[in-house]
Amino acid sequence: xxQKFISNEKVKALTKKLIPDYEIFxxxxxxxxxxxxxxxxxxxxxxxxxxxxxxxxYFFYSPQENLVEKKKDKPRIIFGARGCDTKGLSLxxxxxxxxxxxxxxxxxxxVFSADCTTYHPDCFCTVLGDQPWATENFDLNFSIVENGYLxxxxxxxxxxxxKDHGGFFESARxxxxxxxxxxxxxxxxELKKFNGNKVLDxxxxxxxxxxxxxxxxxxxxxxxxxxxxxxxxxxxFCFFLSEGDENKIRYMDSCQLKSYARVAGGxxxxxxxxxxxxxxxxxxxxxxxxxxxxxxxxxxGRCTAGCQGKIDFQEVLIKVAEAK
Amino acid sequence: MDPYxxxxxxxxxxxxxxxxxxxxxxxxxxxxxxxxxxxxxxxxPKIGESPFTPSSSQFAKGPFEVTIMKAGRVxxxxxxxxxxxxxxIRGPLGTSYPLSEFEGKEVLLLGxxxxxxxxxxxxxxxxxxxxxxxxxxxxxxxxxxxxIVYRDQFESWKKRGAxxxxxxxxxxxxxxxxxxxxxxxFDDYSVNPxxxxxxxxxxxxxxxxxxxxxxxxxxxxxxxxLSMEKNMSCGIGKCGHCGVGKxxxxxxxxxxxxxxxxxxxxxxE
Ligand SMILES: Cc1cc2nc3c(=O)[nH]c(=O)nc-3n(C[C@H](O)[C@H](O)[C@H](O)COP(=O)(O)OP(=O)(O)OC[C@H]3O[C@@H](n4cnc5c(N)ncnc54)[C@H](O)[C@@H]3O)c2cc1C
Ligand code: SF4
Ligand code: SF4
Ligand code: FES
Numbered sequence: 001x002x003q004k005f006i007s008n009e010k011v012k013a014l015t016k017k018l019i020p021d022y023e024i025f026x027x028x029x030x031x032x033x034x035x036x037x038x039x040x041x042x043x044x045x046x047x048x049x050x051x052x053x054x055x056x057x058y059f060f061y062s063p064q065e066n067l068v069e070k071k072k073d074k075p076r077i078i079f080g081a082r083g084c085d086t087k088g089l090s091l092x093x094x095x096x097x098x099x100x101x102x103x104x105x106x107x108x109x110x111v112f113s114a115d116c117t118t119y120h121p122d123c124f125c126t127v128l129g130d131q132p133w134a135t136e137n138f139d140l141n142f143s144i145v146e147n148g149y150l151x152x153x154x155x156x157x158x159x160x161x162x163k164d165h166g167g168f169f170e171s172a173r174x175x176x177x178x179x180x181x182x183x184x185x186x187x188x189x190e191l192k193k194f195n196g197n198k199v200l201d202x203x204x205x206x207x208x209x210x211x212x213x214x215x216x217x218x219x220x221x222x223x224x225x226x227x228x229x230x231x232x233x234x235x236x237f238c239f240f241l242s243e244g245d246e247n248k249i250r251y252m253d254s255c256q257l258k259s260y261a262r263v264a265g266g267x268x269x270x271x272x273x274x275x276x277x278x279x280x281x282x283x284x285x286x287x288x289x290x291x292x293x294x295x296x297x298x299x300x301g302r303c304t305a306g307c308q309g310k311i312d313f314q315e316v317l318i319k320v321a322e323a324k
Numbered sequence: 325m326d327p328y329x330x331x332x333x334x335x336x337x338x339x340x341x342x343x344x345x346x347x348x349x350x351x352x353x354x355x356x357x358x359x360x361x362x363x364x365x366x367x368x369p370k371i372g373e374s375p376f377t378p379s380s381s382q383f384a385k386g387p388f389e390v391t392i393m394k395a396g397r398v399x400x401x402x403x404x405x406x407x408x409x410x411x412x413i414r415g416p417l418g419t420s421y422p423l424s425e426f427e428g429k430e431v432l433l434l435g436x437x438x439x440x441x442x443x444x445x446x447x448x449x450x451x452x453x454x455x456x457x458x459x460x461x462x463x464x465x466x467x468x469x470x471x472i473v474y475r476d477q478f479e480s481w482k483k484r485g486a487x488x489x490x491x492x493x494x495x496x497x498x499x500x501x502x503x504x505x506x507x508x509x510f511d512d513y514s515v516n517p518x519x520x521x522x523x524x525x526x527x528x529x530x531x532x533x534x535x536x537x538x539x540x541x542x543x544x545x546x547x548x549x550l551s552m553e554k555n556m557s558c559g560i561g562k563c564g565h566c567g568v569g570k571x572x573x574x575x576x577x578x579x580x581x582x583x584x585x586x587x588x589x590x591x592x593e
């Protein structure tokens with residue numbers, strides 16, 4: 001599809017125009033990290049940077065919510081989602097929206113993603129063979145070019161948005177398209193280099209995880225079952241359904257907690273800490289690809305960044321994947 | 325349709341089966357039906373929700389039954405219910421026993437303890453169309469005579485054409501049937517694994533040794549059907565809790581062919 005250009009000034013004007021009709025969030029810079037903030041008329045924002053501390057998924061469902069029909073909030077636009085987060089939505093949508101559809105998972109969200117221009121030291125999308133820009137589950141994508149952005153369309157909703165707000169956009173010039181490609185290539189190279197130019201072959205991971213379970217013993221021993229890794233993950237989806245006074249309540253839950261799989265009578269298939277630690281990898285790299293067709297890890301590195309036991313999940317994965 | 329919404333059911337009658345097990349006859353406010361082997365999530369308002377398999381025939385119209393063992397937080401509250409109270413249900417959920425695969429075969433039901441609940445539903449469903457099956461047998465074990473559920477019903481099932489053998493782990497002076505764990509019933513019963521299927525439901529340890537015994541007797545892993553009991557929360561394949569290897573027991577099960585799950589680590593735990 002044809003790409004568009006929008007200038008820096010026009011982006012500002014566009015967001016001002018959108019604020020009354022949408023709830024807009026953007027990545028706000030906090031020294032070296034980014035967190036999600038609500039866009040106000042005077043918000044200073046940029047599409048530069050890398051993933052936020054918290055994942056994109058919590059815009060689609062809340063970590064804790066009453067499962068009642070909600071009065072319709074304004075539709076949402078999320079600016080500046082990164083490739084690892086949009087990729088994570090594939091599994092989440094498969095789980096939540098298919099057979100039967102979960103009516104509490106929001107479908108009225110426009111995702112305006114942006115190419116990464118920096119990386120967090122724990123980022124490893126390229127190690128999984130993915131790119132540091134959005135390739136799926138975005139409506140519009142913004143790539144920084146001189147004086148503005150090159151805008152690509154990712155969905156019908158994105159195309160409609162462009163049409164409805166046509167006055168803000170102009171046709172892209174071929175040198176802008178070239179500039180976007182070269183930015184992408186050079187940043188991808190930079191991140192690959194940072195990650196030792198590794199691209200893992202995840203084909204035989206099922207048997208390797210079993211065969212090299214000592215790796216999980218070695219790395220899992222500092223795990224304290226805090227569930228940070230699952231809470232911040234771009235694609236972990238587990239929850240616990242509980243009873244409120246009037247309705248059901250959904251809380252996010254974690255396979256890293258001891259009680260997660262316990263059944264009445266006390267039997268527990270994953271009583272053991274190391275079994276739980278290993279299970280997280282098997283789920284992400286074996287079970288979900290086999291059953292849902294989408295992996296459960298996109299290399300955002302949040303689990304490593306948030307780990308209370310200082311476990312480097314990327315290192316664990318590499319150890320297992322590269323073992324013979 | 326919100327899959328988290330419950331259908332209200334009135335508790336019509338409560339039958340005390342044993343000191344720990346009660347059968348509840350429930351009348352749904354709306355039309356509700358299930359296929360035998362499927363389960364429901366039963367909501368105790370403001371307390372919680374637990375999965376149970378209806379224990380009545382899938383062909384029975386109107387009210388249906390669930391048989392519940394007191395085992396913890398939610399089931400304790402369920403046991404305090406009185407006639408005319410209201411509970412909520414979601415469902416039917418999950419897979420059912422594939423009756424068409426049983427046709428023309430000898431169907432063997434192997435059950436222990438409260439695992440008899442889904443098997444009773446299956447048994448009654450099979451007996452309703454019993455000419456479709458070559459033979460219907462129930463092998464049932466309980467800890468002791470006082471722990472036997474549906475105690476007044478076995479005779480009528482026999483009359484309707486089921487062959488039934490029972491055992492208890494520890495007999496008392498009035499017990500005239502077999503004594504020993506459930507697999508000892510195979511000592512006196514000759515199976516037909518070549519043209520038979522077996523359905524197993526009960527406590528994990530019983531499922532394990534029951535399945536191994538059936539394999540030893542010559543049943544193919546494809547002819548053994550298990551009802552897997554896992555921790556469940558959503559019941560609709562979203563919350564992740566019920567994993568059996570790559571499968572979700574609530575959606576890909578609870579009824580599994582043994583051949584599908586035999587290589588998965590820890591299925592008996
Ligand atoms: C498909 C299926 C069919 C079944 N059919 C039957 C049947 O026909 N008859 C029968 O008697 N039993 C049946 N069971 C077993 C029955 O579901 C359990 O005995 C019941 O769920 C026990 O619930 P409880 O709250 O009383 O026990 P508890 O031991 O209190 O809870 C059981 C588990 O539920 C979770 N849980 C409960 N409450 C909470 C909470 N507040 N916070 C966090 N976790 C919580 C925990 O993980 C806990 O380990 C079936 C189970 C399954 C999976
Ligand atoms: S993991 Fe890749 S896509 Fe995600 S923030 Fe880091 S560089 Fe960007
Ligand atoms: S497993 Fe870790 S690196 Fe992979 S998506 Fe989840 S949080 Fe990110
Ligand atoms: S009970 Fe939630 S996925 Fe099975």
